[in-house]
Amino acid sequence: MTFPVLSCTAIDARDARSLAEFYSALLGLHCRPGDEPPPPPEPDDTDWIVLLDTAERRVLAVQAKPDLRPSTWPSEEIPMQMHMDFRVPDAQELEVQRERAEQLGARLLMDRSEDPDEPLYVMGDPEGHPFCLLVG
Structure with a gap:
């Protein structure tokens, strides 16, 4: 198959x-x-x-898509609908990549960097699409 x-x-x-x-x-x-x-x-x-x-x-x-309405996540008014996860090797690199993403125009939506099982940040790209940076 x-x-x-x-x-x-x-x-x-x-x-x-x-x-x-x-x-x-x-x-x-x-x-x-x-x-x-x-x-x-x-x-x-x-x-x-x-x-x-x-x-x-x-x-x-x-x-x-000129009429795009950005996600309002974590509010469900306009849901996330989809997101991408980007893996980094360790907590130190997680911080480096969060800072890079913010310098490039992303914004922090949720901080779970202290989560012992899966440290991550949920970021919003410049158009408002959520994406995760996570240790994995």
């Missing part, structure tokens, strides 16, 4: 380019050829950007 293989995760964004740049910087990814930003002064009207890892595998795609 064969099974489908996940190609990548696609995420909506009011500003696809900015969110793609955030995840590129956070995760060490790069744009698929042809998805790079256009040279100035050309407008950037890209509505689908695919991000690749160093082995040129698709990891994440960002699609423009």
Whole structure:
């Protein structure tokens, strides 16, 4: 029996380019050829950007959704709907990556860094999508 293989995760964004740049910087990814930003002064009207890892595998795609309403999690007014988990090797690296994420434009939504079983931070990316940084 064969099974489908996940190609990548696609995420909506009011500003696809900015969110793609955030995840590129956070995760060490790069744009698929042809998805790079256009040279100035050309407008950037890209509505689908695919991000690749160093082995040129698709990891994440960002699609423009100008009317996106960001999650209000932990309030359920607009639920999380999905989130991504990013693993780091230890508590020291967890702190380093939380600080990096905040410098790149993420915000802290929940601090569970003292949890003895699974230290983690729930962060919100610049578009409001929750994601976790966790020791694993």
